[in-house]
Each structure stands twice: as C-alpha cells, then as structure tokens.
Amino acid sequence: MKRLPTSLTMLLVAALYLGAALLVNNAYHQLIFTLVLVWACFGLSWNMLSGYTGLVSFGHAAFFGLGAYAAVLGQVYLGLSPWVMLPLAGVIGAIAGVLVGLPTFRLRGHYFALAMLAYPLALLYVFEWLGLQEMTFPMQRENPGLYMQFADRHYYTVIGLVMLLVFVQITLYVERTRFGMALIAIKQNEAAAEAAGIDTLRWKLRAIALSGAIAGATGAFYAVVLLVVTPVSVFGMLVSAQALTVSMFGGVGSVWGPIIGAAILVPLGEILHAELGATYPGIQGVILGVAIIAVILMAPEGVFWKLRDGWHRRKAAAVASATAAIPAAAAGATIPAGPAGAAGQAHGQGAAPAEAPLGSAAANQPTPLPRSPSPAANDIILDVQSVSRSFGGLKAVQNVSFSVRRGMILGIIGPNGAGKTTLFNLLNGFLRPDTGKVIVNGVDMAGRKPHVLCAAGVGRTFQVMRPFMRLTVAQNVKVGAYVRASDEARAEALTAQAIARVGLSDCANKVAALLTTRELRLMELARAVAGQPELLLLDETLAGLGHGEVDDIVDAIRALSAEGITVVIIEHTMQTMVRLVDEFLVLDHGQVLTRGDPQAITQDPQVVQAYLGKKWSAQHAA
Amino acid sequence: MEMTGLQIQLEAFLQALTAGVLVGGLYGLMCVGLAMIFGIMRVINFAQGDFMMLGMYVTYYFFILLGAHWLAGGVLAPYVSVLLAVPVMYVVGYLTHRFLISRVTGRRGAALDGEGHYAQLVLTLGIALILQNGGMMVFGPQLVSLRTPLSSSAWEIGPLWGDYVSVFANKGRAVAALISVAAIVLLGALITRSRLGKALRASADNPVAASYMGIDVNRSYRIAFALGTAVTALAGGLLATNFPFHPFVGLEYVIIMYAGVVLGGIGSILGAFWGGMVIGLVQQLSALVLPMQLQNAAIFVFFLLIVMLRPQGLFGRVSERT
Numbered sequence: 001m002k003r004l005p006t007s008l009t010m011l012l013v014a015a016l017y018l019g020a021a022l023l024v025n026n027a028y029h030q031l032i033f034t035l036v037l038v039w040a041c042f043g044l045s046w047n048m049l050s051g052y053t054g055l056v057s058f059g060h061a062a063f064f065g066l067g068a069y070a071a072v073l074g075q076v077y078l079g080l081s082p083w084v085m086l087p088l089a090g091v092i093g094a095i096a097g098v099l100v101g102l103p104t105f106r107l108r109g110h111y112f113a114l115a116m117l118a119y120p121l122a123l124l125y126v127f128e129w130l131g132l133q134e135m136t137f138p139m140q141r142e143n144p145g146l147y148m149q150f151a152d153r154h155y156y157t158v159i160g161l162v163m164l165l166v167f168v169q170i171t172l173y174v175e176r177t178r179f180g181m182a183l184i185a186i187k188q189n190e191a192a193a194e195a196a197g198i199d200t201l202r203w204k205l206r207a208i209a210l211s212g213a214i215a216g217a218t219g220a221f222y223a224v225v226l227l228v229v230t231p232v233s234v235f236g237m238l239v240s241a242q243a244l245t246v247s248m249f250g251g252v253g254s255v256w257g258p259i260i261g262a263a264i265l266v267p268l269g270e271i272l273h274a275e276l277g278a279t280y281p282g283i284q285g286v287i288l289g290v291a292i293i294a295v296i297l298m299a300p301e302g303v304f305w306k307l308r309d310g311w312h313r314r315k316a317a318a319v320a321s322a323t324a325a326i327p328a329a330a331a332g333a334t335i336p337a338g339p340a341g342a343a344g345q346a347h348g349q350g351a352a353p354a355e356a357p358l359g360s361a362a363a364n365q366p367t368p369l370p371r372s373p374s375p376a377a378n379d380i381i382l383d384v385q386s387v388s389r390s391f392g393g394l395k396a397v398q399n400v401s402f403s404v405r406r407g408m409i410l411g412i413i414g415p416n417g418a419g420k421t422t423l424f425n426l427l428n429g430f431l432r433p434d435t436g437k438v439i440v441n442g443v444d445m446a447g448r449k450p451h452v453l454c455a456a457g458v459g460r461t462f463q464v465m466r467p468f469m470r471l472t473v474a475q476n477v478k479v480g481a482y483v484r485a486s487d488e489a490r491a492e493a494l495t496a497q498a499i500a501r502v503g504l505s506d507c508a509n510k511v512a513a514l515l516t517t518r519e520l521r522l523m524e525l526a527r528a529v530a531g532q533p534e535l536l537l538l539d540e541t542l543a544g545l546g547h548g549e550v551d552d553i554v555d556a557i558r559a560l561s562a563e564g565i566t567v568v569i570i571e572h573t574m575q576t577m578v579r580l581v582d583e584f585l586v587l588d589h590g591q592v593l594t595r596g597d598p599q600a601i602t603q604d605p606q607v608v609q610a611y612l613g614k615k616w617s618a619q620h621a622a
Numbered sequence: 623m624e625m626t627g628l629q630i631q632l633e634a635f636l637q638a639l640t641a642g643v644l645v646g647g648l649y650g651l652m653c654v655g656l657a658m659i660f661g662i663m664r665v666i667n668f669a670q671g672d673f674m675m676l677g678m679y680v681t682y683y684f685f686i687l688l689g690a691h692w693l694a695g696g697v698l699a700p701y702v703s704v705l706l707a708v709p710v711m712y713v714v715g716y717l718t719h720r721f722l723i724s725r726v727t728g729r730r731g732a733a734l735d736g737e738g739h740y741a742q743l744v745l746t747l748g749i750a751l752i753l754q755n756g757g758m759m760v761f762g763p764q765l766v767s768l769r770t771p772l773s774s775s776a777w778e779i780g781p782l783w784g785d786y787v788s789v790f791a792n793k794g795r796a797v798a799a800l801i802s803v804a805a806i807v808l809l810g811a812l813i814t815r816s817r818l819g820k821a822l823r824a825s826a827d828n829p830v831a832a833s834y835m836g837i838d839v840n841r842s843y844r845i846a847f848a849l850g851t852a853v854t855a856l857a858g859g860l861l862a863t864n865f866p867f868h869p870f871v872g873l874e875y876v877i878i879m880y881a882g883v884v885l886g887g888i889g890s891i892l893g894a895f896w897g898g899m900v901i902g903l904v905q906q907l908s909a910l911v912l913p914m915q916l917q918n919a920a921i922f923v924f925f926l927l928i929v930m931l932r933p934q935g936l937f938g939r940v941s942e943r944t
Binding site: 245 | 666722743751758763877922
C-alpha cells in the first residue's frame with residue numbers, strides 16, 4: 001500500500017472540513033469551526049519552537065497577544081485593514097520572538113519554561129496600564145470586506161483554513177530540511193548538536209522567529225474574528241496553555257498533532273461551555289485540565305503518536321517481520337527517513353578511495369602496526385599555550401601548553417580528576433579558558449563556540465556518549481555532515497562516506513537506541529568524521545567496551561589516522577593506548593607532568609607508579 | 623513647622639520598606655513551600671499558586687464555620703482557621719502526589735526520558751486549570767475576604783524625626799509575618815534535626831544513593847510535596863487575612879514564588895525565604911517610582927533579570943556541566 005504524501009492528505013482533509021463548515025449555518029457552530037483553525041495554527045506555532053527543540057514555552061501568548069493588539073490598534077489608530085495587519089502582525093511576532101529569544105535562550109529546561117511565562121504576564125499588566133482594557137474593531141459600513149468584516153461568517157473559516165495550510169506547508173518544509181534536523185538534534189542533545197557543528201543559538205532564533213510570526217498572525221486573525229481584544233483574552237495564561245494543550249494532546253513534534261488536538265479539544269470545550277457554561281462557569285477550563293491530565297497519564301506522547309504506534313504495531317504483526325517495528329516513533333522524530341538511509345546503503349560513489357574495508361585484515365593483527373610518523377614533523381595543527389581554567393577555587397586546568405603535529409595520534413592520560421575532559425572542553429569550545437591560547441591551524445580559537453571550532457576542523461566525541469537516540473545511524477551522522485555540506489545531497493554523500501569509513505554501513509538504518517555500545521562508539525566517531533575534521537578529539541572512546549570490541553574501535557581510529565586525520569585521545573586503558581598513540585601527554589592535577597613516546601612514558605618510574613600502579617610496573621619491569 | 627520634602631520622601635520610603643518587609647515575610651513563606659517541591663524534587667508545579675488559593679478558601683470556610691466573633695472578639699478566629707486548613711492541605715498535597723504527580727516523576731519520570739519533564743509541566747498545568755476553573759464553579763467568581771479587626775489597624779512607629787516621619791505597620795500583616803517566621807524556624811528544625819528531615823535531604827541530594835541507604839525515596843517525595851503544599855496553604859491563609867482573593871488569585875502569586883525560589887538559589891529552603899523577602903521589597907519599593915498597575919510587571923521583569931543574570935540565585939553556586 002502506498003501512503004499519500006502528507007500535503008495531499010492535508011488538502012483532502014481541508015476540503016472535507018470546508019465542506020462541513022459550509023453546511024453549518026448556526027452562527028455559534030460556525031464560530032467553532034473557525035476557532036478550531038485558530039488554535040490549530042497557534043498549536044503549530046508552539047510546536048515549531050517547543051515541539052522540535054524541546055524548549056517548553058509557557059509564554060506563547062506574548063506573540064499571540066502582540067499580534068492581536070497590532071491588528072486592533074492598527075485599524076483604530078492608523079486605519080489599516082486587517083488584510084495589511086495580518087502579515088504585519090506576523091512580522092511583529094517574529095521580531096518579538098527574536099527579542100525574547102536572544103536573552104532567554106541562554107536558559108535551559110525549567111528555567112526557560114519559567115522565564116517564558118513571565119513575558120506575557122508582564123505584557124498583560126503593561127497593556128492594562130496603557131488603558132487598552134477593551135479594544136473593539138470599529139465597524140466598517142462601506143466596504144466591510146476590505147476590513148475583513150464579513151456578514152457571512154463562512155469567510156472567516158476560509159481565511160483560517162488558508163492560514164493553517166500555509167503554516168502546515170512551512171512546518172513540513174522545516175521538517176524536511178536541515179532546519180528541522182538541527183532542531184531535533186538540539187532537542188535530543190544540545191551539546192552534541194553544538195559539537196557536531198550546529199550553531200544552536202542561530203537555529204533556535206530562527207525557530208522562535210518563525211514560531212512568533214505564526215503566533216502573531218494567528219493572534220491578529222483571532223482578534224478579527226472575535227472583534228474585541230482584552231489583555232486577559234490574548235495575553236492570559238489560558239492562551240499560552242491552549243497552545244501547549246492542543247499540541248501535547250495531539251502529539252508534539254508532528255504537523256498533525258496540534259491539528260488533531262485542536263479538532264478534538266476546541267469543540268469539546270466550546271460545546272460544554274455553551275451547554276453548561278451558564279450553570280457551571282469554568283467547565284471549559286476543567287474539561288481542558290482533565291483532558292490534558294488524562295493524556296499525560298495514558299498517552300504522554302499524544303494522540304497522533306499513540307495511534308501511529310498502534311497502527312505500526314498492527315502492521316508489523318500482520319507482516320510478521322521483526323524488523324518492521326521501529327520503536328522510534330514515540331518521540332518527535334518525523335524525519336524523512338528514506339533518502340539518508342538509502343544513501344547509507346548505496347554508499348561508495350562519493351567515498352574516498354582510502355576507505356578500504358577495515359574489518360578483517362586489521363582485526364587479525366592485535367600487535368601494533370608499524371606506523372609511519374607524520375610526514376611533516378614541524379607542521380603544527382594545534383598549539384595550546386598556557387591554558388588555564390578554574391571553577392571557583394578549583395584549578396581544573398593550570399597553565400597547560402602542548403602542541404600537536406599534523407597526522408599524529410596523541411594520547412592524553414592521567415588519573416581521574418586530572419582535568420582531561422575539562423581540557424577537551426576548553427579545546428572544542430564548551431568552556432572558555434580563563435587565560436591562554438588555543439591555536440588551530442595558526443588561528444587563536446580560545447573561547448569560540450563549539451560549532452565554530454567544528455567548522456574550523458575540530459571534531460569531538462564524548463566520554464558519556466551523546467547519540468541522538470531516536471534518530472537512525474544515518475540521521476545521526478548526517479547531523480554532523482551539515483557543517484561541510486551546502487545541500488542535502490552533499491550531506492548524504494558525506495554521511496554515507498563517514499559511515500563506511502568506520503565500518504557501520506550495515507546498520508545505517510538502525511535507530512540509535514537499538515545499537516550496542518561498540519556501534520554507538522563507532523557512530524559517534526562517524527558523526528565527528530562526517531564533518532571532515534582535520535583534528536579529532538576522542539574522549540574515552542574505548543570506555544565500557546569488551547576486548548574484541550576495543551580492537552574494532554582502535555582499527556577504525558588507526559584507519560582514520562592513516563587517512564591523515566590528526567587524533568588526540570583521552571583514555572584509561574593503557575595497554576591499548578600503548579599500541580595506538582605516537583606520544584603520550586601526562587596530566588596531573590590540571591598540569592602537564594610530562595610528555596614523550598609510549599616507550600619512555602611507560603618506563604618513567606614516576607609516571608608508572610603514579611598512574612599505572614606498582615603492580616603494572618613490576619610486571620613490565622623486565 | 624511643616625514637613626520638609628526630604629522628610630516626606632523618607633517617610634514614603636520607610637513606609638514602603640516596612641510594607642515590603644511584612645509582605646516579604648509572607649512571600650518568603652510561600653516561596654519556602656515551593657522550595658520544598660521545586661527545590662527538593664525538581665518538579666515544576668504550576669498548580670502551586672492554585673493550591674495556595676485552595677488553602678485560602680479552606681481557611682475561609684473554617685472561618686465561616688467558626689463564626690466571625692468566635693474567641694477574643696474575632697481576633698484569633700482567622701488564625702485558628704489557618705491552622706485548621708494546614709493539615710487539610712497536607713492531605714490534599716499528599717493525595718495529589720500519590721495519585722498524579724508520582725506517575726510522572728521519580729523512577730517512572732526517568733523512564734520517560736526528556737519527556738518526563740514535559741509531563742510534569744503539563745500535568746501540573748492541568749491540575750492548575752482544574753483548580754482555577756473548578757474553584758470558580760464551586761466558590762464563585764467574586765472577591766472574598768477574611769475580615770479581622772487587626773487588618774484594619776496599625777502600630778505607629780515614630781515619630782522618628784522631630785515630630786514627623788512616622789511609619790505604620792499594619793497589625794494584620796505584622797502578625798502574619800511573625801507567624802511566617804515562626805513556621806520557617808519550625809520547618810528548618812524539622813529538616814535539619816529530625817530523621818524525616820535527613821531522609822528528605824538525602825532524597826533530594828541523590829535519590830539513588832538514598833534508596834541504597836534504605837530510604838524510601840518515593841515516600842520522601844510524597845511527604846515533601848505534602849509539606850510544601852501545607853506550607854504554601856499556610857502562607858495563603860495568612861495572605862487571606864490581609865488581602866481579598868478569588869479563584870484565579872494563584873496566577874498572581876505563582877511567578878512571585880518561582881522568582882523567590884530562583885533568587886534564593888534552587889534547593890535552598892532558607893534561600894527561598896530571603897528570595898521571597900527580596901521580591902516583597904521589590905514589589906513595595908517599586909510602587910515609589912512606578913504606577914500601581916505596574917507593580918506586578920516590575921516583579922516579572924525583576925524575575926527575568928534574575929533568571930538571566932544569576933540563574934544560580936543570589937545565594938547559590940554555579941553547577942554547570944557539559
């Protein structure tokens with residue numbers, strides 16, 4: 001069975017909806033038809049920011065309210081028609097989005113949610129203070145249509161439907177492109193996204209601008225439909241809650257979610273309000289509350305995902321093929337899975353000739369390969385000069401200087417708490433050094449953001465793995481490829497190449513959550529490699545692996561090195577390191593203790609006793 | 623001799639300062655209630671303001687039940703009502719956690735991964751909507767107040783400068799502030815001294831380690847939530863003896879609570895009290911320079927500034943990790 005494309009399905013649903021709306025003549029029911037569209041639009045606005053990035057906003061009423069007031073004030077004071085003000089409200093919403101986002105995106109999680117709550121509430125009081133308690137659109141007796149004042153209220157449904165379809169198209173476009181990929185990567189792991197070369201702040205600002213624009217235009221339309229604007233009706237808590245409720249109820253991170261949510265909850269609330277509102281004022285709010293509690297407890301992922309999962313499961317059972325059941329759907333991952341995955345398997349064409357199969361030949365040779373030292377011994381790719389960083393009184397990294405020659409593998413060792421990971425964080429931009437320089441290819445990059453360093457050719461993996469759990473291997477790696485790719489095709493080529501280089505081609509379409517530790521490590525490696533780094537920082541890449549698994553990773557690293565990538569690796573497992581690295585740098589208490597080739601370091605009695613233990617030194621003394 | 627301009631300004635300032643300290647004491651208690659929940663369990667409870675509203679109405683109905691002139695000509699009746707409301711709200715909090723909150727927090731919440739945090743936010747938002755709108759259905763939308771003779775009289779402090787510059791401390795608010803301080807001292811003793819308090823702190827600090835030490839972490843959370851609700855209700859009841867209220871009053875206070883908790887540094891109970899105190903002062907002192915309607919806007923702006931500039935709070939430490 002072939003699936004209809006989402007936009008075509010959407011058009012069909014829209015046509016049916018319009019047909020139903022045209023059949024209804026009762027003014028109140030007509031209004032409900034329009035309000036469903038308003039809240040679906042607003043839900044899509046919320047979904048654009050919070051659904052895809054995972055940053056929960058409780059303040060979307062700020063954009064909605066500004067749009068609503070823009071429409072009414074524009075007509076009252078400037079005589080501007082809503083036809084003009086609707087797009088203008090979108091612009092205002094976008095600007096407000098950027099202004100709100102710039103300071104607020106410094107916050108995460110709970111703090112972000114709380115801070116967002118404050119904006120509409122502050123605006124509410126400001127608008128009350130300005131004396132704009134109740135603003136009404138002046139009636140236009142001549143040419144009411146020019147001012148969006150229709151006697152036949154079906155027109156409002158039509159306008160709302162057109163707006164919704166436009167917003168749906170925008171959402172689908174975002175989902176399809178690197179825009180959506182960046183947002184989903186941010187949602188799943190912001191630090192990893194940043195290290196993979198995604199300018200997280202820029203994408204988040206784009207998302208909030210788009211989201212604010214949709215909210216602003218929707219707010220303006222809402223004001224036109226209701227003809228009256230009060231601060232509470234557009235800036236109130238209930239407005240922000242409405243956006244979140246319809247999206248959560250329907251399913252976050254999907255274009256269908258907010259629409260389903262609005263289509264169910266809005267008529268339910270309105271009808272209850274109409275039937276029982278006189279005897280039980282507030283019944284609408286209570287039902288809304290009960291509905292969202294029920295959804296959270298029974299289907300926290302929302303109606304859309306619940307149904308889709310159920311459908312998938314039934315289909316999977318029918319086909320009886322175990323591979324068909326993809327448990328990824330639970331979250332917001334409606335990424336076009338097709339092309340990237342296909343490219344992952346059809347790799348080859350774009351890949352470099354150097355990507356010889358790493359598997360068999362190398363794996364059978366546990367003994368160190370004779371590695372040729374780098375060709376240009378004086379070509380320094382990374383020069384770290386007197387870098388220091390303290391946390392309060394703790395001097396995590398003190399006055400560390402070292403340089404890395406192009407093409408070498410440098411191992412950094414030291415006991416727990418020696419400052420190894422902090423040093424990496426300083427090198428790839430997660431932390432800003434208090435003093436010192438980090439010179440990459442002759443340019444001081446100290447304190448630059450991770451995505452800038454990634455673009456400059458510094459890739460990294462993490463001690464605690466940071467995969468995007470709900471994306472496939474190919475999608476994970478593709479996130480890392482975007483930094484070097486101008487278009488989707490190029491990104492896919494780089495992805496396929498990187499996956500092949502680490503030897504993961506056979507699980508390119510597996511969801512990251514299903515991978516073994518070994519595969520995850522290789523995938524992280526591929527994600528870093530996809531950005532075509534000159535320098536790879538590997539943070540305990542071998543941790544948590546069994547013996548044979550270690551060899552696979554070591555082989556992959558060695559192959560990358562042979563292709564000319566410079567590697568700096570932090571590790572605990574000494575024995576493996578000895579046969580992997582060209583030189584060791586020993587850190588202790590945040591300072592460089594010594595540096596030298598593996599032979600010298602393993603025989604340095606001071607190092608041996610302090611870091612490898614007396615037993616090891618006794619065994620290897622001979 | 624006439625009052626000089628300086629004296630007038632000084633008096634206005636001192637008056638606002640006094641009002642700020644008295645209101646701040648109450649806000650401090652409110653924030654401590656939230657800190658028990660947000661600080662210890664890291665649960666964003668949007669319904670906290672609405673639980674406070676519920677506490678106000680419970681107090682109000684006890685007050686009606688007792689009769690306005692019961693005991694000492696009605697001076698004590700409001701406070702007795704408040705004290706009766708506290709255990710009721712403890713039970714409400716306990717049951718809310720037991721049947722709703724616990725299903726999206728703790729172990730089960732962890733299983734929901736990143737969405738666990740969504741779930742908490744939305745669940746408590748749902749509870750807030752039910753309490754607000756249900757409150758309107760049950761209690762009606764009109765303003766209610768708990769009349770006590772104390773709230774319409776004041777102690778005069780001064781004159782402080784010659785014959786002028788007197789400061790008036792509203793008796794109702796002063797008594798409320800004193801009760802707040804007493805409650806916080808008691809709560810502080812409970813948390814630092816008692817076995818239960820140690821279990822709560824251990825569960826907050828490291829739930830996994832605490833459970834290895836034989837502490838029933840889920841029970842700790844339940845009790846923390848119930849205590850937090852009860853403390854907030856106490857603050858609400860005391861607030862109700864001074865200010866009129868309505869079913870949607872919670873929204874006005876919930877930001878104040880979060881502002882205070884964040885200001886005090888998340889996780890610190892005492893910090894939350896001082897945070898609430900600062901918010902009270904900001905609110906009252908802002909009235910000197912801003913129009914009345916913008917008092918609350920000033921709090922929101924102040925809150926935003928704190929969150930942006932010092933998310934670790936005035937008394938907290940940085941604990942950012944990559």
